[in-house]
Amino acid sequence: MNNSYTDLVKQTFHFPQEGFHLENNYLQYNNLDIKALIDKYGTPLKLTYLPKIGMQINKAKQMFANAFKKHKYEGAYNYCYCTKSSHFSFVVEETLKHNIHLETSYAYDIEIIKKLYQRKKITKDTFIICNGYKQKNYTKRIANLLNTGFKNVFPVLDNVEELDAYRKSVKVPFKLGIRVAAEEEPSFPFYTSRLGIRPKDILEFYVDHIEGYEDKFTLKMLHIFLNKGIKDDIYYWSELNKVINLYCQLKKICPELDSINIGGGFPIKHSLGFDYDYQFMINEIVGNIKKACKNAKVPMPNIFTEFGSFTVGESMAHIYSVLGQKVQNDRENWYMIDSSFITTLPDTWGIGEKFLMLPINKWDEEYHRVVLGGITCDSHDYYDSEEHINEVFLPKLAGEEPLYVGFFHTGAYQDQISGYGGIKHCLIPSPKHIIVGHDKDGKLKDWVYAKEQTAQSMLKILGYM
Numbered sequence: 001m002n003n004s005y006t007d008l009v010k011q012t013f014h015f016p017q018e019g020f021h022l023e024n025n026y027l028q029y030n031n032l033d034i035k036a037l038i039d040k041y042g043t044p045l046k047l048t049y050l051p052k053i054g055m056q057i058n059k060a061k062q063m064f065a066n067a068f069k070k071h072k073y074e075g076a077y078n079y080c081y082c083t084k085s086s087h088f089s090f091v092v093e094e095t096l097k098h099n100i101h102l103e104t105s106y107a108y109d110i111e112i113i114k115k116l117y118q119r120k121k122i123t124k125d126t127f128i129i130c131n132g133y134k135q136k137n138y139t140k141r142i143a144n145l146l147n148t149g150f151k152n153v154f155p156v157l158d159n160v161e162e163l164d165a166y167r168k169s170v171k172v173p174f175k176l177g178i179r180v181a182a183e184e185e186p187s188f189p190f191y192t193s194r195l196g197i198r199p200k201d202i203l204e205f206y207v208d209h210i211e212g213y214e215d216k217f218t219l220k221m222l223h224i225f226l227n228k229g230i231k232d233d234i235y236y237w238s239e240l241n242k243v244i245n246l247y248c249q250l251k252k253i254c255p256e257l258d259s260i261n262i263g264g265g266f267p268i269k270h271s272l273g274f275d276y277d278y279q280f281m282i283n284e285i286v287g288n289i290k291k292a293c294k295n296a297k298v299p300m301p302n303i304f305t306e307f308g309s310f311t312v313g314e315s316m317a318h319i320y321s322v323l324g325q326k327v328q329n330d331r332e333n334w335y336m337i338d339s340s341f342i343t344t345l346p347d348t349w350g351i352g353e354k355f356l357m358l359p360i361n362k363w364d365e366e367y368h369r370v371v372l373g374g375i376t377c378d379s380h381d382y383y384d385s386e387e388h389i390n391e392v393f394l395p396k397l398a399g400e401e402p403l404y405v406g407f408f409h410t411g412a413y414q415d416q417i418s419g420y421g422g423i424k425h426c427l428i429p430s431p432k433h434i435i436v437g438h439d440k441d442g443k444l445k446d447w448v449y450a451k452e453q454t455a456q457s458m459l460k461i462l463g464y465m
Contacts, residue, residue, distance in 0.1 A: 005359060005367040005395045013272040019052075019314070019408075020272070020358070027360045029317060029408065032436060034360050037446065038404055041434055043321040044339035048411065048449070050094045050437035052315040057081075057098040060266075060307060063279050067286040075258075075302040080129055082265075083109050085308030085412040090435060090449070093121055095311060101127035101152075103306045107134075110141035113150075128153045129261065129304065131179065131223070133195060134162055143169035156223050156261075158195055160205050166217065176210065177221035177261065178202055180246060182239050184227070195225070199246055206254060218256040221304070222247050225263030230281055237288070244289055248296035260289065261304040268313040268409050270356050271386060309412035316411030318344055318431070319360065322403040323375075333370050335394065337405065339431055340374035342381045343424040345410060346417045349380055357386065360404035362395035370394050372405070376426040421453065423461055429453035 006022070009015050021028050026035045030049050037047065057079060064077045081095040082103040092102070092112065102122070104110060110130075116122045128150065130142050143166060145153045156177035157163055166174065181196035192198075197205065210219050224243040226236060243260065251257050262285065267276055286303070293300045320337040327333050347353035369391050374381035384392055397403055421430060430453040436446045459465045 044431035082308040107138035139165035223261035365395035
């Protein structure tokens with residue numbers, strides 16, 4: 001009987017696979033020697049592998065190019081990165097190396113846009129898609145960008161009153177988008193998204209408040225965002241087709257309208273059993289838009305996408321050591337890690353997210369069922385199931401070397417939600433953050449972006465110093 005962890009994985013999945021393989025019984029992540037990084041920096045640590053970002057961007061661009069060619073699609077494709085997924089400068093600047101555009105969601109994002117322009121990472125021709133329910137501090141900053149020559153800034157109206165803020169403050173002709181309020185999926189506790197304008201109100205709003213003001217502003221974009229992302233089910237196609245049909249209706253009376261923005265992105269791999277046909281979905285999206293436009297006899301729109309998790313999610317990993325084992329009863333075998341899930345991977349606690357979890361070492365040891373526990377005093381600080389199965393299996397603890405456990409593809413939202421550099425539950429420190437990227441000569445190098453959070457830094461925040 002085969003009982004090693006290697007046997008378990010090979011019996012369950014195709015392995016090795018893209019991004020993961022073994023060398024000398026140690027897991028390699030995108031060809032990085034994780035054990036060497038652990039030996040150099042210790043655990044817990046966060047690891048960002050910057051080249052993965054460009055790989056994801058170029059993959060999506062190529063797939064849209066394939067779909068455009070297949071369908072003889074006549075519009076243009078624009079890839080946008082939504083900054084809320086990860087605002088770090090090393091992430092955003094890495095995305096911009098690949099000729100993409102940006103989407104913002106709050107006033108302070110605009111300060112990032114200004115810094116990027118000062119650093120010559122973007123130009124005043126870069127598309128800046130401004131989403132969100134906007135307070136005055138946001139609309140004021142958007143107006144400032146427009147008034148200073150950022151001609152491709154698109155304020156996407158979230159409500160009918162928002163337009164008044166730009167009427168009063170923008171001194172140059174500018175382009176508008178409208179967010180279409182989507183119906184939520186059936187399992188949601190409410191029916192309609194709180195964000196956007198109802199589809200049945202948009203035509204009337206355009207006629208009453210936008211048409212005839214082309215010397216001041218023009219409607220260029222319809223935007224839809226679906227929380228569940230791009231998935232092959234009746235709900236997704238129904239909501240997407242509503243926006244496509246609305247575009248066709250509006251285009252007949254609004255010749256300036258030329259773009260559809262498909263918000264809500266692609267899923268990423270959270271299990272070795274992940275199976276998603278990206279090219280099929282893109283082909284279907286492009287084909288549906290073309291078919292509707294041909295039937296309505298209107299020009300095909302430019303297509304914008306806003307990929308956040310897809311762009312940056314697969315570029316990061318969290319690595320922990322197992323501190324010890326606690327057998328609490330006949331069924332529950334606890335492995336205690338040297339950090340906390342609540343503070344480092346808050347989605348595991350807040351929304352029950354499952355990440356791709358694999359051991360770094362001991363693949364030749366026997367495996368058994370475990371529950372991973374964090375070191376806070378909170379009873380919810382645990383991880384006990386994988387995306388593909390309601391259990392966690394890991395190698396047994398044997399020998400002097402600790403068991404190292406990696407959670408992979410954790411690069412989207414976790415730092416933002418946990419409050420990077422702030423106060424954490426039970427004062428558990430933020431782990432050190434290591435970046436791997438290319439130097440000026442194109443060679444890979446690793447460096448410390450942030451050291452492990454200290455007691456002194458927390459005491460200062462709390463007012464003790």
